[in-house]
Amino acid sequence: MHVVRKNGVGMISDRHESIRAAVNRSGGDWQPPRAWWIFCIRHIGSNFLRAFKVPHLQKLVVNIGYSITVEEYNINYKRLEEQGEAYTRWCDAIGLRHWVLAFDKGHRWGHMTTNLVECINSVLKGARNLPVLALVRATYYRLNELFTQKSAESHERKRAGYTYSVFAQQRIEASMQQAGNIVVHHFDKRNEVFEVREMTSGKRINWHVYVHDMYKMTEVRKVYRFEFSPLGDAETWPAYEGPTLVANPALRRTSKGRPKLTRYLNEMDSRDMRGSRICRLCGAQGHSRSRCPQRAGSSGGGE
Structure with missing residues (x-):
């Protein structure tokens, strides 16, 4: 009632039996054409590795799921x-249709994993900790650059002779229709040259639908309708007789580096589960070839 408000919604998850049971007993509310259950490719790669114990083939299975054309799928499947x-x-x-992008009928819109936040991070990389105005500007530039890049890749694939599946072609056309009434044909951020053309369909976007009232200046001005009483000098404040709070130094987050990973790892984290690095120069563990003490010219290389 509240989540699936129209037909064709894609639900991405793993293949756990509890989820399967919930889908089956939903009375059709989580089944086609109302909703389409599609699987996370990272979980499929993890299941494959657990079933066959062949790490060198796990990446190939993931590539099969990421195949966006029928030709690409056939090549990876044959391998x-x-x-x-x-x-x-x-x-x-x-x-x-549950896991291969070329056959998903467009219901997953290119999202292959359950962690959509990482997809957003990859698009807006470098825009963290910016002021709001700079963040909006960076988002606008990055998305326009991304749309221009993907459009060029799509035309290049067509010229190269790739054949999209019917569902992939429908997904591309639908994304262009829902992009609005403008199309970016040229994007040059460095020289600030932008070529934007209006679509001839006459479709208009009502921006009021996407902007909540709380972000409008009329609502911001309401904050200043009331008077604010000054706090006064700190010496005039009444004495505090409550409990004393002592900060726990173990909970303090370091300002440098990434936070330490505390969750349990599984097959999906094969990159993080690898052992110590092995130097290809001396064969020792704990460092790479570029930091090897025996490397010629190294400060710690001895004679």
């Missing part, structure tokens, strides 16, 4: 089939 038919049979049991 996996050459490694063993048991692997492809396992993939076939999932169902193409």
Whole structure:
């Protein structure tokens, strides 16, 4: 009633039996055409690694899921089939529309994992901790640059002879229609040259739908309708007789570096579960070739 408010909504999750049971007993509310259950590619890669214990093929399975054209899917699928038919049979049991981008009928809009925040971070990388005005400007520039880049890649793929599936083509056309009544044809941030053309469909965007009243200047001015009483000098404040709070130094976050990872790792975190680095120059652990003490010219290399 409150989440699935129109048909065609995509629900991305893992394949846990409890989720499957909830979908099956929903009475059709979480099933097509109302909703489409699609799977997170990271969880599929984790399940594959747990089933077959072949880390060198996990990336190939993930690439199959990321295939955006039928040709690309066939190439990756054939490569996996050459490694063993048991692997492809396992993939076939999932169902193409549940995990392969070329056959998802456009319901996942390119989102392959359940962690959509990371997708946003990758687009807006470098715009953190900026003032609000600079953040909005950076978002505008980055999204226009991204749309221009993706549009150029799409035309390049067509010229190269790629054949999109019907669903992928519908997804591209739908995204262009929902982008609004303007299309960015040229974007040059450095020289501040932008070429924006208006679509001939006559479709207009009502910006009031996307901006809440709390962000409008009429609401901001209401904050200053009342008088603010000054606090006065601190020496005139009444004495405080309540409990004394002592900060816990263990909870203090360091200002430098990334926070220490505290969650339990699984097969999806294979990159983080790797052992110590092994130097390709001396064979020792704990450093790379660029930091090897035996490297020629190194300050710690001895004679």
